[in-house]
Amino acid sequence: MIGQTQKPLEEILGYLQGKEKVVLVGCGGCATVFHTGGEPEVKEMADTLSKHGKNILATVAPPFGEFTCYAPWSKERLSKYRQEIKECDAILMLSCGDGLQVVRELIIEEEFGLQKPIYPATNPIGHMGGGPSLFKEKCQQCGECELGRLAGICPFTQCPKGFLNGPCGGVTKDGKCEVDPERDCAWVMIYERLKAFGEFDRLREMREPKDWSKMQRPRKIEVAPLSLE
Amino acid sequence: MKTESNLERVLESGNFAVTAELGPPKSADPEVVKRKARLIKGYADAFNVTDGQTAVVRMASWAACLIQKGEGLEPVVQMTCRDRNRIALQMDVLGAAALGMNNVLCLSGDHMSFGNHPEAKGVYDIDSVQFVKIVKDMRDEKKFQCGEEMKVEPRLFIGAAANPFAAPFEYRPYRLAEKVAAGADFIQTQMVYNVPKFREYMSKVSGMGLDEKVYILAGVGPIKSLGAARYMAANVPGMDVPDKIVDRMKKTPKEKRADEGIKICTEIIQQMREIPGINGVHIMAIEWEEAVPKIVEGAGLDLERNLT
Numbered sequence: 303m304i305g306q307t308q309k310p311l312e313e314i315l316g317y318l319q320g321k322e323k324v325v326l327v328g329c330g331g332c333a334t335v336f337h338t339g340g341e342p343e344v345k346e347m348a349d350t351l352s353k354h355g356k357n358i359l360a361t362v363a364p365p366f367g368e369f370t371c372y373a374p375w376s377k378e379r380l381s382k383y384r385q386e387i388k389e390c391d392a393i394l395m396l397s398c399g400d401g402l403q404v405v406r407e408l409i410i411e412e413e414f415g416l417q418k419p420i421y422p423a424t425n426p427i428g429h430m431g432g433g434p435s436l437f438k439e440k441c442q443q444c445g446e447c448e449l450g451r452l453a454g455i456c457p458f459t460q461c462p463k464g465f466l467n468g469p470c471g472g473v474t475k476d477g478k479c480e481v482d483p484e485r486d487c488a489w490v491m492i493y494e495r496l497k498a499f500g501e502f503d504r505l506r507e508m509r510e511p512k513d514w515s516k517m518q519r520p521r522k523i524e525v526a527p528l529s530l531e
Numbered sequence: 532m533k534t535e536s537n538l539e540r541v542l543e544s545g546n547f548a549v550t551a552e553l554g555p556p557k558s559a560d561p562e563v564v565k566r567k568a569r570l571i572k573g574y575a576d577a578f579n580v581t582d583g584q585t586a587v588v589r590m591a592s593w594a595a596c597l598i599q600k601g602e603g604l605e606p607v608v609q610m611t612c613r614d615r616n617r618i619a620l621q622m623d624v625l626g627a628a629a630l631g632m633n634n635v636l637c638l639s640g641d642h643m644s645f646g647n648h649p650e651a652k653g654v655y656d657i658d659s660v661q662f663v664k665i666v667k668d669m670r671d672e673k674k675f676q677c678g679e680e681m682k683v684e685p686r687l688f689i690g691a692a693a694n695p696f697a698a699p700f701e702y703r704p705y706r707l708a709e710k711v712a713a714g715a716d717f718i719q720t721q722m723v724y725n726v727p728k729f730r731e732y733m734s735k736v737s738g739m740g741l742d743e744k745v746y747i748l749a750g751v752g753p754i755k756s757l758g759a760a761r762y763m764a765a766n767v768p769g770m771d772v773p774d775k776i777v778d779r780m781k782k783t784p785k786e787k788r789a790d791e792g793i794k795i796c797t798e799i800i801q802q803m804r805e806i807p808g809i810n811g812v813h814i815m816a817i818e819w820e821e822a823v824p825k826i827v828e829g830a831g832l833d834l835e836r837n838l839t
Contacts, residue, residue: 462642463613463653467660468706470639471694471721472768480768481642493702505702508664508709511617511657511676 303332304398305430305437308343309423314394315354317421321391324351325383326361327376327405329397330368335433338424339396340366347396347423360386370401373408374530380409392419398426445516451504453495458512460488466509469493533670533716536633536688537605538577541811542717542746547804548811549832550607550719550748551575551823555595557588564595567820568602574827574834575814577634579719582609586646593627600631607690608632611640616656617665617676624666628685636690636719637662660713663691667714691715693747695732696725697769704735710745717746719813724763725771726802733806742808749803752815753822754792757781793822797829 318324326344333339344363352358360383370376380387387393387410395402399422406420428439442459448466449456458464462481469489472480477490496502532539541548551571556563564580571578578599582592596606608627610620627635639659643651657665665676666689673684691710695703707718723729729749736742754760754772760780764772776795783791796814803809812832816822827834 462644463639463658464655465639465658467658467709468702469697469699471692471697472642473697473699474768475698477698478768481644483768487698490699493699506705506709508660508713511661511665514656 303335303430303437304400304426305428305439306333306336306338306398306424306426308338309425311350314421314423318351318356318392318394321419322355323357323359323390323392325359325386325390325393326351327370327380327393327395327397327401328361328363329370329401330364330366331370331397331401333370333397333401333424334366336424336437339363339370339401344396347394351394359390370395370397371404373404374527376401376405377409377413380405381413384414387414387418388416390418392421394421394423396423398424443517444512444514445521446513448509451507451509453492453499453501455488455492455495457488457492460485460491465489466512468505534633534686534688536577538607538634539688539716541576547832548577548746548748549575549827549834550577550579550811550813551820552579552581552813552815552817553595553599553820554581554584554818555590555592557590559590561598564590564598565602568599568604570820571823572602572604574824576811576834577605577607579607579609579636579813582611582638582640583614583646584641586613586641586643586648586651588647593623593630593632596627596632597630605634606632607634607636609636609638610662611638612655612657612659612662613640613643613653616654620657620662621665621669621675624669624685624687625681628687632687634688634690635666636692637666637715638692659691660709663689663710663713663715671714688716689714690717690719692720693718694721694769695723695729696721696771700728700732701735703732704739704741707736707745708739708741711741715745717748717810719748720750721769722750722752722815723799723803724776725773726799728771730806733808737808746810747808748811748813749806749809750813750815751796751799751803751826752817753789753796753819753826754780755789755819755822756792757785757788759792789822793825793829796822796826800826800830800832 328339328344341363344361348358348361368375402422410416410418430437430439432438473487477487479485479487553567580592580595592609596608599606637659643653668674670684673681693707757780760777763770764777800812
């Protein structure tokens with residue numbers, strides 16, 4: 303999931319300065335889980351913006367499970383609000399940056415043929431898993447998963463220096479990371495796990511510099527469309 | 532001899548080597564480097580210049596090394612992976628060698644969050660083990676990391692760091708083994724204050740035969756005050772300062788603590804000389820370069836071979 307927090311209201315009001323008619327679009331995916339763009343948050347934002355003199359033409363809050371970043375779904379949902387989107391001065395997205403840009407590019411521009419100002423109401427802070435309350439960043443989608451060689455722990459993500467060949471010299475006495483003493487050192491965890499599996503020798507293989515070109519942005523992929531019938 | 536390094540020459544000859552650290556200024560003033568160079572000239576076989584230590588912006592290591600070289604010192608250029616990707620690191624390796632540098636210390640580098648630009652983006656394209664291997668391949672295979680060949684290779688004596696004290700303690704000799712396998716010629720360790728623990732580490736290192744493959748210089752450093760002792764004991768991850776050293780500083784009258792710190796350092800050097808597999812010491816007198824001559828003289832290290 304895409305972890306996210308809500309932007310300060312002042313920033314949102316700043317974007318909407320001079321825009322009177324606003325359409326709000328939430329997300330039934332991550333933004334619902336992180337309470338930044340689910341049904342309650344979209345409603346609350348509509349109330350807040352109304353109090354600040356905005357005319358809310360529509361509030362679009364997809365049900366849980368309906369991801370706004372999945373274009374076929376948001377296309378279907380937003381088609382019902384085509385008129386409001388046509389009339390509005392601005393769209394406020396209570397979703398991550400993927401949701402915003404999918405809606406802007408594939409729906410507003412390509413599907414509806416409109417040019418509309420569109421603004422974010424959230425700050426995405428990373429791809430993370432966990433829940434229901436605590437979420438942690440574990441993977442940065444490097445394009446070449448090393449977990450098979452590293453005891454199921456990703457040092458690119460868990461180690462602030464992204465080391466591939468063992469821990470740095472800043473591990474604290476109790477095995478914590480010097481950058482964040484609340485967190486266990488990724489390499490201490492890798493070491494302990496490999497030792498427990500009797501695979502310590504794996505740690506002694508020198509790992510070559512990583513092929514970061516697989517993370518060259520922006521990446522894209524084409525797949526067979528998913529059948530939702 | 533792999534290089535024209537004075538440090539390599541001293542180590543090859545079997546003499547107990549001394550290196551010392553020089554911190555470059557937070558300014559463009561070459562006089563600071565020259566003044567420090569004159570203070571410690573003749574008191575070590577080679578002189579490291581730190582590369583943005585603690586992630587604070589200071590004069591580039593290679594530049595301060597060049598100034599120091601002009602003063603007749605043998606520099607060890609420190610390079611970290613924090614600020615440069617593999618392209619920039621290899622460029623600086625070529626540049627440093629072209630400027631007549633003979634030694635490089637390959638480091639990962641202190642994290643940005645400790646420095647004066649905590650909002651900076653860290654690079655860490657490669658790690659220190661990989662960096663050692665890259666410099667080794669540049670020198671011995673005349674190859675860049677990508678595999679392309681070069682005509683004139685950088686003839687650098689390759690150093691790496693080791694911290695015997697950071698957790699997990701029992702893994703640390705294997706971490707050293709990785710750096711040795713990658714091609715390190717010499718090692719400079721974290722500052723040693725816990726001598727028994729360091730002996731235990733070294734006995735494992737020797738048991739693995741690593742001391743036959745690499746020159747190991749034990750890091751030492753004088754403690755200037757009680758506050759410094761307490762700070763290092765409590766707040767510097769990966770440092771092991773035993774209580775008895777803090778107590779000894781505490782029992783010393785305030786005005787004599789700096790001298791006591793130097794004395795402790797010389798005593799530790801004496802103990803390092805007795806440890807099998809230790810080929811020298813690396814003196815880190817942080818922002819206290821004046822202490823280096825006193826330490827070297829106090830420890831009775833004969834450096835006549837080196838006076839240039």
